[in-house]
Each structure stands twice: as C-alpha cells, then as structure tokens.
Amino acid sequence: MKKILVLHTGGTISMAEDENGHVSPNNINPMNAVTLQLGEVELVTEDIFNLPSPHITLTDMLVLKNRIKTAFVTEEFDGAVITHGTDTLEETAFFLDTTLSRGKPIVLTGAMRSSNELGTDGIYNLLTAIRVAADENSYDRGVLVVMNDEIHSARYVTKTHTTNVSTFQTPTHGPLGLLTKNKIIYFHKDSENQHLESHTVHGNVPIVKAFAGMTGQILDLLDLEKLDGIVIEALGAGNLPPIASHSLQRLLKNNIPVVLVSRCFNGIAEPVYSYEGGGSQLHDAGVMFADEVNSQKARIKLIIGLNAGLTLEQLRDFMEN
Numbered sequence: 449m450k451k452i453l454v455l456h457t458g459g460t461i462s463m464a465e466d467e468n469g470h471v472s473p474n475n476i477n478p479m480n481a482v483t484l485q486l487g488e489v490e491l492v493t494e495d496i497f498n499l500p501s502p503h504i505t506l507t508d509m510l511v512l513k514n515r516i517k518t519a520f521v522t523e524e525f526d527g528a529v530i531t532h533g534t535d536t537l538e539e540t541a542f543f544l545d546t547t548l549s550r551g552k553p554i555v556l557t558g559a560m561r562s563s564n565e566l567g568t569d570g571i572y573n574l575l576t577a578i579r580v581a582a583d584e585n586s587y588d589r590g591v592l593v594v595m596n597d598e599i600h601s602a603r604y605v606t607k608t609h610t611t612n613v614s615t616f617q618t619p620t621h622g623p624l625g626l627l628t629k630n631k632i633i634y635f636h637k638d639s640e641n642q643h644l645e646s647h648t649v650h651g652n653v654p655i656v657k658a659f660a661g662m663t664g665q666i667l668d669l670l671d672l673e674k675l676d677g678i679v680i681e682a683l684g685a686g687n688l689p690p691i692a693s694h695s696l697q698r699l700l701k702n703n704i705p706v707v708l709v710s711r712c713f714n715g716i717a718e719p720v721y722s723y724e725g726g727g728s729q730l731h732d733a734g735v736m737f738a739d740e741v742n743s744q745k746a747r748i749k750l751i752i753g754l755n756a757g758l759t760l761e762q763l764r765d766f767m768e769n
C-alpha cells in the first residue's frame with residue numbers, strides 16, 4: 449500500500465464556471481468531493497493554498513518544498529501529488545526539481561477546463577497523477593508533470609497552448625513517458641538536474657525579451673541598486689542587436705549576473721556567433737548561457753543560486769551546467 453500526499457494549491461482544476469462563462473476559485477475545493485477508484489493507494493489530502501497560479505510566488509514554492517520534505521522525511525509518505533494552476537505550474541515544478549534531491553515521486557498536475565465545464569480534465573489528470581506517483585518506476589526521475597496521459601520532466605516541460613488540454617509539451621526532448629488505461633510506460637530517463645538547497649527566495653531578477661531593432665532603452669532604465677540579476681531571452685542561438693548588447697556592459701561591470709536563454713521554443717542556446725552582439729562576444733564579456741531551460745526557469749534557477757550565496761564564478765557553473 450502506497451501512502452500519497454495530495455497538496456491542492458488552486459488553479460483551474462479547483463475552479464468553476466458561472467452562468468456568464470467566467471471562471472473563478474471556489475470556497476470549497478471541488479476536487480475534495482471526488483471519489484477516485486485507486487486500489488492499493490492511501491491518500492491524504494491537504495488544501496495548502498487556493499490560489500490561481502498567477503498569484504503563486506516563490507515564497508509559496510518554498511512552503512510547498514518544505515511541506516514535501518517533512519512529508520517524506522518524518523511522515524513516511526511514499527510520494528506527493530500537487531494540483532496547481534497551469535499558468536505557472538512549470539515554474540513550481542522546476543523550483544521543486546532544483547531544490548529537492550531525487551527519490552520519491554513528486555508529480556504536478558492541473559486542468560485546462562474547470563470542474564463544472566463540459567469535458568473537464570481535472571479529475572482524470574488527478575487520477576493519472578496519483579497513478580504515476582504510486583508507481584515503482586517513477587522513483588529517481590526528478591519532479592514530474594502529468595497531464596493528458598503524458599509524463600513530462602519538470603526540467604524541460606512548458607505550457608504551449610492557451611486552452612488546449614495537451615498544452616504541456618517538452619520541446620527538443622519529448623515526454624518521458626505516457627499512461628495507457630492499464631500501464632505506465634517510460635521511454636527514457638533525464639540526466640539529473642543540479643540541486644541546491646534553498647531556505648530563502650529573495651532577489652529582484654526581471655526577464656527581458658529581445659526583438660529585431662531592440663535598443664538599450666529598457667536595460668538602461670534598470671536601477672542597479674535594486675537589481676540582483678537579469679535573464680535575457682535572446683535571439684536564435686543566443687544573439688542580441690548591437691545597441692542592446694552595449695547596454696549590457698553597465699550591468700556586467702557592476703557584477704550583476706546576466707543570464708541568457710533563447711527566445712526560440714526549441715533547441716539550446718550556445719555562444720556561436722562572433723559578430724557584434726553575437727553569442728560568443730556576449731559570452732566572452734561575462735554573459736552566462738543557461739543550460740537547456742527557458743527564461744522563466746532560468747530566472748528561478750538564478751534566484752536559487754543567489755540565495756545559496758554562490759559567487760559569480762560558482763553561479764556561472766551552476767547556470768551553465
């Protein structure tokens with residue numbers, strides 16, 4: 449018998465639609481009224497938050513991390529399922545994947561259609577997430593995201609569609625596995641994400657997206673006194689328009705960590721081009737190329753690294769590997 453902790457945090461999975469088609473949170477979580485056919489699984493359920501996921505902060509993620517740690521270390525749970533709004537689900541999943549070491553399964557899920565909508569996907573996703581969390585093969589795979597019969601790794605998964613139930617996809621790598629009616633099948637195992645314990649989540653780290661004709665205007669407006677780091681969603685393999693790249697110098701000279709990812713949906717950012725503003729020039733100037741994560745995850749990783757007190761050199765190693 450597996451003992452699984454279910455933590456409800458809110459999101460569409462716990463919301464309902466009114467007669468005008470507007471969707472909002474309920475006072476009582478409809479997920480708690482559902483009877484699931486689970487077989488050999490003991491469930492313990494907690495409504496830890498009831499938040500739309502755009503309201504979730506890094507402090508909330510820290511609360512979740514600490515709750516799971518206690519559940520695994522002192523309460524003998526065998527796995528955890530977190531229901532979460534889909535808008536920021538990948539950020540919470542990545543935070544947990546980076547701050548908790550691998551072992552017992554931690555599975556996040558959500559829904560694209562609220563609890564009383566036609567074709568609601570919440571109950572089904574919850575049931576499949578519990579199946580995955582209770583599965584022997586789900587150990588040591590890092591934090592998982594289960595939606596629409598697919599299993600994705602927290603490290604690479606991203607929300608790709610505003611409304612479709614198959615919104616969670618893993619560009620470049622593909623899903624880790626899938627569920628059929630009776631089976632859970634894993635295709636491959638991801639290499640382990642770097643881990644760092646996090647007790648605080650302070651820091652002002654904005655994300656700036658590059659575009660054709662970008663100047664240094666937005667970068668020049670940043671108040672260095674209030675800035676702990678920055679993530680740039682650069683063009684292609686990791687390049688910037690020349691004027692924007694000049695404005696990065698002010699940040700680099702002041703030892704502000706500048707982390708670069710690509711704005712491309714697929715592929716890996718690398719320092720390749722040596723023209724003005726090209727990736728290899730940026731890298732030589734001190735810009736860190738985040739390894740295989742999107743901008744919202746790179747931001748979380750940088751905040752975790754900063755709060756762990758890493759030096760600039762250690763941060764570079766942490767962000768680039």
Ligand SMILES: NC(=O)C[C@H](N)C(=O)O
Pocket residue numbers: 458459460461499500501502532533534535536558559560561
């Ligand atoms: N499908 C969802 O859960 C979206 C919702 N806005 C949320 O993230 O809370």
